[in-house]
Amino acid sequence: MIYPQFPLDFYFGTATSAYQIEGAWDEEGKGPSIWDTFAHTPGKIHAGETGDIACNTYHDYQTDIDIMAKLGLNAYRFSVAWTRVLPQGKGAINQKGLDYYNRLVDALLDKGITPFLTLFHWDMPQALQDKFGGFARRETAGYFADYAELVVKSLGDRVKHWITLNEPWEHAALGYLLGEHAPGKRNPWTYLKVAHHQLLGHGLAVQRIKSQYPDAQVGITLSLMPIFPETSSEKDREAAIIGDQFMNSFFLDAVFKGKYPEPLWSRTKFFHPKVLPGDMETISHPFDFLGVNYYSRAFFHHAWYVPFLKIWSAANLSAEKEFVKDGVQYTSMGWEVYPRGMYDVLMLIKNEYDNPLIYITENGAAYTDIVENSHVHDPLRQKYLEQHTAEVAKAIRDGANVKGYFIWTLIDNFEWATGFSKRFGLVYVDYATQERIIKDSGYWVRELIKSQEN
Numbered sequence: 332m333i334y335p336q337f338p339l340d341f342y343f344g345t346a347t348s349a350y351q352i353e354g355a356w357d358e359e360g361k362g363p364s365i366w367d368t369f370a371h372t373p374g375k376i377h378a379g380e381t382g383d384i385a386c387n388t389y390h391d392y393q394t395d396i397d398i399m400a401k402l403g404l405n406a407y408r409f410s411v412a413w414t415r416v417l418p419q420g421k422g423a424i425n426q427k428g429l430d431y432y433n434r435l436v437d438a439l440l441d442k443g444i445t446p447f448l449t450l451f452h453w454d455m456p457q458a459l460q461d462k463f464g465g466f467a468r469r470e471t472a473g474y475f476a477d478y479a480e481l482v483v484k485s486l487g488d489r490v491k492h493w494i495t496l497n498e499p500w501e502h503a504a505l506g507y508l509l510g511e512h513a514p515g516k517r518n519p520w521t522y523l524k525v526a527h528h529q530l531l532g533h534g535l536a537v538q539r540i541k542s543q544y545p546d547a548q549v550g551i552t553l554s555l556m557p558i559f560p561e562t563s564s565e566k567d568r569e570a571a572i573i574g575d576q577f578m579n580s581f582f583l584d585a586v587f588k589g590k591y592p593e594p595l596w597s598r599t600k601f602f603h604p605k606v607l608p609g610d611m612e613t614i615s616h617p618f619d620f621l622g623v624n625y626y627s628r629a630f631f632h633h634a635w636y637v638p639f640l641k642i643w644s645a646a647n648l649s650a651e652k653e654f655v656k657d658g659v660q661y662t663s664m665g666w667e668v669y670p671r672g673m674y675d676v677l678m679l680i681k682n683e684y685d686n687p688l689i690y691i692t693e694n695g696a697a698y699t700d701i702v703e704n705s706h707v708h709d710p711l712r713q714k715y716l717e718q719h720t721a722e723v724a725k726a727i728r729d730g731a732n733v734k735g736y737f738i739w740t741l742i743d744n745f746e747w748a749t750g751f752s753k754r755f756g757l758v759y760v761d762y763a764t765q766e767r768i769i770k771d772s773g774y775w776v777r778e779l780i781k782s783q784e785n
């Protein structure tokens with residue numbers, strides 16, 4: 332097999348997040364987050380599942396680090412649970428929580444695996460939710476920066492790659508507009524506030540991290556999705572432009588250009604948060620890299636009530652398992668497999684935003700695995716990875732400044748509203764026993780990495 336080739340100093344990693352894998356939701360001083368509350372609310376998660384135990388990595392991370400080493404991975408992206416280190420989101424520190432992340436980082440470094448640390452992967456402290464509505468109020472941006480400073484003071488001597496936010500669009504849209512994610516609100520008046528205040532928190536955190544460790548590399552992770560009009564009608568084309576601004580350039584323009592895109596911004600003026608003088612400068616404070624999460628593309632069409640809004644996640648969560656429609660493969664999330672979109676997104680960032688350093692912080696697919704005599708076959712996931720890594724390599728050849736590729740995800744885990752029903756891992760998890768089995772796709776990744784040495 333011919334494997335795509337990457338630059339010498341390239342990071343090959345996998346990504347996870349705290350709530351999706353750690354478990355130990357109320358142990359050793361951890362405070363509740365909005366995901367604890369949401370998952371404990373009947374009817375919110377598939378089959379009533381929760382992240383209470385998840386993959387048990389709070390108690391055993393070493394097994395998974397050994398697997399990473401066996402696969403030859405040289406980087407790992409994980410997130411810190413804010414309420415493990417600050418149970419109330421601010422104020423009293425939980426030293427045991429900080430100790431846990433210190434042990435985790437040391438264990439990674441011990442195996443030569445570079446840690447990429449995400450500070451906010453959606454698990455807002457419940458206490459800040461109760462007091463401020465989470466990022467609905469700007470105070471939370473300030474508390475987020477305090478939390479960032481606490482974590483960097485504890486780990487910044489060893490962790491050199493920091494990601495402030497994971498996918499702020501998803502947190503704001505799925506959590507406050509569609510209500511599918513915690514905190515489960517459906518309120519168009521709050522959406523833009525949450526988006527703006529997250530970005531403010533990002534800008535403040537960049538400055539605080541740099542003030543402690545000027546050599547730290549700091550970035551933000553955005554999920555980027557090419558948007559197409561559903562038909563060639565004028566109105567659908569307009570819907571696609573605004574939809575693209577809503578999901579993509581709202582965040583890209585804010586952090587790179589210090590402005591929100593038109594016409595989206597003026598069309599949503601009734602919903603605007605207060606943008607104070609200096610906010611956009613804070614949000615666009617220079618940072619070191621863009622984290623790109625890429626999965627699929629979406630189609631938008633005109634609707635009279637809003638000029639766009641056919642939100643892909645809401646439409647597709649009903650998919651039971653993977654399927655083929657009109658010759659096109661869809662994953663078990665109901666997401667179209669569209670590898671070309673990876674190339675297009677990377678080239679768009681290169682051309683529109685001055686060729687920044689990029690790490691692909693997530694790419695991967697959920698499929699039904701075939702478990703047979705302690706082997707797990709997942710040919711569709713392997714194919715997905717083959718196709719997408721080829722597009723990444725092509726974008727690099729064409730000048731995109733990509734220096735790392737993280738697969739979502741290392742181990743099967745809690746996939747938010749769909750619980751444990753969707754499996755994205757390179758490694759199969761038997762949730763009853765916590766046994767891990769490396770899937771065929773995991774071995775393919777090992778061969779991809781090995782092939783780079785030649």
Ligand code: IFM
Binds near residue numbers: 348498624693739747
């Ligand atoms: O599981 C999520 C992750 O938490 C954020 N990005 C998308 C993944 C797959 O849905």
